[in-house]
Amino acid sequence: MTKTVLIVAAAAVFLVYGFVLWCCIKVGAESEKEYMKLPEKRGKEQQCDK
Secondary structure, rough: HHHHHHHHHHHHHHHHHHHHHHHHHHHHHHHHHHHHHHHHHHHHHHHHHH
């Protein structure tokens, strides 16, 4: 019985860890896309100011 509980707990921790890691990678990728678009936006703003 104790082994089963430990195995289930370990599996749950592994799944939660994987989900958190996946979320961090997803958010980081989206942030990087926005960061790469920043010079384009800045260039457009400077052109509008002229």
